[in-house]
Amino acid sequence: MSKNSEYLIERENKQYEVIIGLEVHAQVTSESKLFSQSSTKFGAEPNTQVSLVDAAFPGMLPVINEFCIEQAIKTGIGLKAKINKKSVFDRKNYFYADLPQGYQISQYKYPIVGEGKVILDMPNGQKEIGIERLHLEQDAGKSIHDIDPNNTLVDLNRSGVALMEIVSKPDLRSPDEVNVYIKKLRSIMRYLGTCDGNMQEGSLRADVNVSVRLKGETEFGTRCEIKNVNSIKFMQMAIISEANRQIDLLEEGKEIDQETRLFDTKRNETRSMRSKEDAHDYRYFPDPDLLPLEISQELIEKITSDIPELPDEKKKRFIDKFNLSPYEATILVSDIETSNFFEEVIKNSDVKLATNWITGELFAVLNEKNLEISQSPVSAKNLSKLINLIKDGTISGKIAKTVFEQMIDGDQDPLIIVKEKGLKQESDPKAIEELINKVIENNSDKVAEYKSGKDKLFGFFVGQAMKESKGKGNPQLINKILKEKLNG
Amino acid sequence: MSDITSQSLFELTSNIKEKKLSSEEITKAFISRAEKSKKLNVYVTDNFEKAIDQSKKFDSNPNLDSKLPGIPIAVKDLFCTNGVRTTAGSKILNNFVPTYESTVTQNLWSQGAILLGKLNCDEFAMGSSNETSFFGNVQNPVGENLVPGGSSGGSSAAVAANLTPVTIGTDTGGSIRQPASFTGTVGLKPTYGSCSRYGIVAFASSLDQAGPMTKNVRDCSMLLEVISSFDQKDSTSIDYKRNYYSKELSKDIKGKKIGIPKEYRVDNMPDEIEQLWKNGISYAKDCGAEIIDISLPHTNYALPTYYIVAPAEASSNLARYDGVKYGFRSPGQNLIEMYEKTRSEGFGDEVKRRIMIGTYVLSSGYYDAYYLKAQKVRQLIKKDFDDAFSKVDAILTPSTPSSAFKIGEKTNDPVSMYLNDIFTVPINLAGLPGISIPAGKDKNNYPLGLQVIGKPFDEQNILNISYALEDKINFKNDISDWWLSE
Numbered sequence: 019m020s021k022n023s024e025y026l027i028e029r030e031n032k033q034y035e036v037i038i039g040l041e042v043h044a045q046v047t048s049e050s051k052l053f054s055q056s057s058t059k060f061g062a063e064p065n066t067q068v069s070l071v072d073a074a075f076p077g078m079l080p081v082i083n084e085f086c087i088e089q090a091i092k093t094g095i096g097l098k099a100k101i102n103k104k105s106v107f108d109r110k111n112y113f114y115a116d117l118p119q120g121y122q123i124s125q126y127k128y129p130i131v132g133e134g135k136v137i138l139d140m141p142n143g144q145k146e147i148g149i150e151r152l153h154l155e156q157d158a159g160k161s162i163h164d165i166d167p168n169n170t171l172v173d174l175n176r177s178g179v180a181l182m183e184i185v186s187k188p189d190l191r192s193p194d195e196v197n198v199y200i201k202k203l204r205s206i207m208r209y210l211g212t213c214d215g216n217m218q219e220g221s222l223r224a225d226v227n228v229s230v231r232l233k234g235e236t237e238f239g240t241r242c243e244i245k246n247v248n249s250i251k252f253m254q255m256a257i258i259s260e261a262n263r264q265i266d267l268l269e270e271g272k273e274i275d276q277e278t279r280l281f282d283t284k285r286n287e288t289r290s291m292r293s294k295e296d297a298h299d300y301r302y303f304p305d306p307d308l309l310p311l312e313i314s315q316e317l318i319e320k321i322t323s324d325i326p327e328l329p330d331e332k333k334k335r336f337i338d339k340f341n342l343s344p345y346e347a348t349i350l351v352s353d354i355e356t357s358n359f360f361e362e363v364i365k366n367s368d369v370k371l372a373t374n375w376i377t378g379e380l381f382a383v384l385n386e387k388n389l390e391i392s393q394s395p396v397s398a399k400n401l402s403k404l405i406n407l408i409k410d411g412t413i414s415g416k417i418a419k420t421v422f423e424q425m426i427d428g429d430q431d432p433l434i435i436v437k438e439k440g441l442k443q444e445s446d447p448k449a450i451e452e453l454i455n456k457v458i459e460n461n462s463d464k465v466a467e468y469k470s471g472k473d474k475l476f477g478f479f480v481g482q483a484m485k486e487s488k489g490k491g492n493p494q495l496i497n498k499i500l501k502e503k504l505n506g
Numbered sequence: 507m508s509d510i511t512s513q514s515l516f517e518l519t520s521n522i523k524e525k526k527l528s529s530e531e532i533t534k535a536f537i538s539r540a541e542k543s544k545k546l547n548v549y550v551t552d553n554f555e556k557a558i559d560q561s562k563k564f565d566s567n568p569n570l571d572s573k574l575p576g577i578p579i580a581v582k583d584l585f586c587t588n589g590v591r592t593t594a595g596s597k598i599l600n601n602f603v604p605t606y607e608s609t610v611t612q613n614l615w616s617q618g619a620i621l622l623g624k625l626n627c628d629e630f631a632m633g634s635s636n637e638t639s640f641f642g643n644v645q646n647p648v649g650e651n652l653v654p655g656g657s658s659g660g661s662s663a664a665v666a667a668n669l670t671p672v673t674i675g676t677d678t679g680g681s682i683r684q685p686a687s688f689t690g691t692v693g694l695k696p697t698y699g700s701c702s703r704y705g706i707v708a709f710a711s712s713l714d715q716a717g718p719m720t721k722n723v724r725d726c727s728m729l730l731e732v733i734s735s736f737d738q739k740d741s742t743s744i745d746y747k748r749n750y751y752s753k754e755l756s757k758d759i760k761g762k763k764i765g766i767p768k769e770y771r772v773d774n775m776p777d778e779i780e781q782l783w784k785n786g787i788s789y790a791k792d793c794g795a796e797i798i799d800i801s802l803p804h805t806n807y808a809l810p811t812y813y814i815v816a817p818a819e820a821s822s823n824l825a826r827y828d829g830v831k832y833g834f835r836s837p838g839q840n841l842i843e844m845y846e847k848t849r850s851e852g853f854g855d856e857v858k859r860r861i862m863i864g865t866y867v868l869s870s871g872y873y874d875a876y877y878l879k880a881q882k883v884r885q886l887i888k889k890d891f892d893d894a895f896s897k898v899d900a901i902l903t904p905s906t907p908s909s910a911f912k913i914g915e916k917t918n919d920p921v922s923m924y925l926n927d928i929f930t931v932p933i934n935l936a937g938l939p940g941i942s943i944p945a946g947k948d949k950n951n952y953p954l955g956l957q958v959i960g961k962p963f964d965e966q967n968i969l970n971i972s973y974a975l976e977d978k979i980n981f982k983n984d985i986s987d988w989w990l991s992e
Contacts, residue, residue: 070606074826076599077586077608077705079740109822111868115841120825170841172830301868303877306711306819308741 023142025192026233027261029269033233036261037241038190038226040253042203044182044213045157045221046089052156052180053080053123060219064173072178074118079307082107086180089212090130090154091313091321093182096206096328097149099134101318105153107308111301116159116172124183126302129153130311136186136206137330138198139348147199148187157181176220182213188227188238193254200224200250201352205329209354223248228260230268239264240274244281244288256281260288332357340369349377355391362398367405375405379422395426404432412436413443414493445492450483450499453491457482458503468504479504510535511668515577515725518671522568522575529568529576529620532671533561536578536622540669545989546645548660548669550583551591552623560620572618573732580670582661583624584631585611585716586705590621594707595629595639595657598827598834598852608705609737610674610716617732622670626660629854630824631681631709633657634926635916638856643913647985648689648952652910655685661719662689666985672720672729676706678713679812680906680930683942686719687905687955690944690983692726692972693719695930697962698937699744702737708823710816711742713934723943723973727751730965749966757974760794764971765898769805770929772907779904779954782946786902786956789978795971798898802890807883808932813924814867814880815935820857821864827852859920888936895961900971903929905942905955929957939965943972944981951984 026033051058054071071078094101106128109121131152138145159177161170184203190196204215204222215222229241244260247253259281264274278297279288292298304310327335329351336347336357350373351357363372380401384391404421407413413421413436421432421441436442444450457479458465468475483496510532513521521527537554557578564576586592586604593599607615615621628638636644636659644659646652647667654663658675662685665673675682677695686693694717701716708714718729731752736745766787771780787797829835829848836851838844853861867876894901907928916923933940938959945956956975960968 073831075586075604075606075832076592076594076602076707076826077604077703079704081739081741111822111825113825113828113845115828115830118826118831120828121822299870301822301865301870301873303818303822303868303873306742307708 023140025194027230027265029265034230034261034265035233035235036191036257037188037229037231037238038196038257039188039241040186040190040196040199040227041225042184042186042200043223043225044093044184044203044207044215046086046154046180046182047212047214048083048086048089048180050083050085051178052083052086052154054178056178058179062175064171064175066175068174068177072118072174074120080123080305082308082311083180086154087130087311087313088317088321089180090152090182091318092210092325093184093207093212094131094134094152095322095325096210096212097131097134097136097152097184099149099152100132101313102128102130102132103313103315104128105130105311105313107154107305107311108302109305112298114158114161115170116161116174116177118159118174118177122156122158123305123308124155125153128310130313136199136202138195138202139344140195140198145195147189147195150185150187152182152184155181155183188229188241193257196226196253196257197250200253202329205352205354209326209328217249220248224253226253226256228257228264229274230261230264240276242274242276242288243278245278245291247281252281252283255283255286256288259286263288340364340373342369342373346373346377353391359391359394359398363402363405365402367402368409371405371408372402375401379419383426395429396422397429400425400429400431407432407436411443411445411492413441417441417443417489441490443492444487444490445495447495447499450487450491450495453486454483454496454499454503457486465504476500476504511539513671514721515574515671515728518577519573519575519728522577523570529561529564529578530558532576533557533578533620533622536669536671540622542990542992543667543669545991546647546663546667546669547642548625548644548664548667549580549623550593550595550626550639550641550660553590553621554623557620557622564618564620569618573728574614574617574619576618576620577671578620578622579614580622580625580661580664580673581611581614582627582658582673582675584627584676584707585674586707587611587621587624590624592624592707593640594631595627595641596827596853596857597640598848599707600640600834602833604705606705609702609735609739610706610733613733613735614674625658625664625670625673627675628657628659628681629857630707630820631657631676631678631714632820632856632860634680634684634923635911635913636660636685637913637917638854640854645913645989646689646910647989648910648983649950650988651913652952653688653913655688655910657681658685658693658719662686662691662693665689665691665719665721666983667989672718672725674716674729674733675719676709676714676716677930677934678709678816679934680927682717682719683905683930683940683955683957684926686942687944688910688953690953690981691719691721692723692941692943693717694726694730694941694965694969695933695939696730696734696965697744697939698934699742700734700748700939700963700965702735702740702743704737704739710819711823712819713812713816715934723969723976724752724755726941727755727969727973730969734965746963751966751969754966755973756970757793757977759790759971759974762795762900762967762971763798763898764790764795765798765800765894765901767800767802767805767894767901767903769802770903772928775904775907776948778946778948779907782954782956783902783904785979786945786975789975790902790971792978793974800894800898800901802887802894802932804883804886804890805932808887808935809924809928811880811883811887812927812931812935813863814876815884817860817864818867818877819864821861821868824853824857824861856920884935887932891932891936891938891959899961900964900968901959903957903959905929905957909948909950909952909954933957933959938962939968941968941972943976943979944983945975945979946981947984953981953983
């Protein structure tokens, strides 16, 4: 990256660099939980998706859900990571009301996925972020403190749901990179179908590790971990606030305590949750109810052969095959739904126009209405029809915008709109010529001025001709014939 | 025909199949004896009413092809039984009624057996004398104020006292074999992975196994055949072809190589145990077996290893008893206080002791020195057996270093209590099958047992050796029914 893009925090002639590592908790897309057959569906009535295993009844035993294992392997392959043929489930022991077993089954020393990487497309080029590991673990239930004034209520629907914890190396250097990293991770998992990435439903959350150091320093500073941040915006706010807090301490000559902190979104500041001394002793040990997980080469190969085209590869193809700019390609592949939409549109229409219309008009409408592309008011089929109308000269680009605005209302067919409203472009040279003759006749004074050298007036004649055609005149034809008449 | 309750499982099954006895007659006989045997304190919860209903139901349409046709059976209160209170001998589960059935007990009912009730045991199976039970100690029918062993003390006493034809116990470090030895009965701990752990209140997951407790070896083979099954609900259950143990039972052990491990000659072992072992060896020779001296060099480390591994797993397994979801709760001002009160009041001393030991050995800074080291030693102990089994087919040892002791004698000396398991614990650590059979008596006329240890999945072999030895030993339990009331 070039120098001017570095994210640095300034203090009296000093520049601080911010070091960020993320532990992303991504809910595995799976019908049932990691060790039981209960449903994982979001939004059900409290405690309706709880098996005896999830509620840790006496004598209940976990049985691994093989689909979740395959999803983790798939994600590992998508992160270009090493798949560990042997991994171990450990118990992480601690007491909490929404943790029915009194321990969380997780992977500690031997995770299912080892080192990998994620490529970020930053404005100044690409940057590689290292992945330390990915491991599988159970989610806990949910404690609800604000319904009953005297009691905490517990909902175990989420208890036992499979999570992938994806730990990055401390390679991130700015809130912007965090934004791009999370979006890229989400994009890869959505391509793979291993995590829906729905942050509103808590399918993607992160613990954010932040430290600071003077620019040029090579040692890392003391880090603080900000727990359980559930949106990119909050992650960015938390990082900025925490980095500044740490810098202030250093500036005052104080030391930073390694601790776990919480981000208070209302006050936009982090506050201490527990210090290193108070850190839990989780007494990890291998879960004796589960055998070590062994993965065969055959399974890895089978899953590898099923891996769909991922964003990086798709981007390369879009650039090579469709001649898109890297910028356009990055936008179009960022979300699998968008790239699918794009490919659907260009099946029957011009690539260049499709790119412009999707990234221009369509994205504007989606943004304005706060919609996902999957909820697009205009279908790929009708958008490609519209593009073809422009391409074959039936309507002008300008008319197309009018048509598009009407299409939004109930995904109307552009052919019908054009026909019903008589918006078809006038491309008959004779008709255009007649209409230009009329303009010239009516503006003989302006014609004289033009001929005496006032070239700027050409635009005036185009406007008049267009007006005369009620906006339907083929602009290229109007230009051409006007030039012949005026200059001839 | 002898008195119903003194009949073996084999006899009762034959009598039912030949329609000489009805399930109702048998069930009522055991219930009636139980009602006169309250002094033994074997039952935590009885199921007598329902049992009689079920026996009538069985008689009205008997399936005589099943393996336990209409046979009433009481089981250790560590097995979860659908609709019948399951306490694990603890106050913390005092009012817990499962809505599900353990696989092992389900196997019993699927073969026609009827639940008589739930038998007393040490709290969470932690103990060697049944004195840690919240429901009080159990009397050994062999003699008044004598412990029946533990943790399956209610089970051993119930079989010895003819209160159930057979029973099932669980064995984590000797909890089937030691009480069998103390009561003159037969108890088998199967290979780890043979019987499903699903629905059994967990003590130490990597060691726990359910197994049969019976009056004789043939009954033991019949019951093992029913309870041993592969179960997908237990990830440590092993899918292998199980024998028809009762059909394949044979006294022909000619040419079998039986190992005698020198390390089991422990200091201060009573002469009568030494003598018992010698007798066992000579009986085995009489049967045509070849006796081979072997060494299990890490035997000395088994007990300390066990008392690290088992409490470590227990400390985590028992974390779920927190007052939040089910079982006993002692209210507090906040969550932490509720936890502290619930667990302080809900667990007994021995359970708390082991939770503390287990928590300690897993703590950061101690994990490597204790838990990790213990796991390594466990591998060495396992390897000792692997090496030995390259030379021999089975191993013969005493079951316990002493006969049954007096109630209260060892309650204040946990280490001396733990030493009771010295011969049984290594077998759990190695995951092997082991059986205790009654083999003689000490000077007080208290029973003593011999243990036969086998290769993994070789239950048939140790049953056959025991069957042959049983015939030679011709043990007669001398029980006077001293406790019976009218």
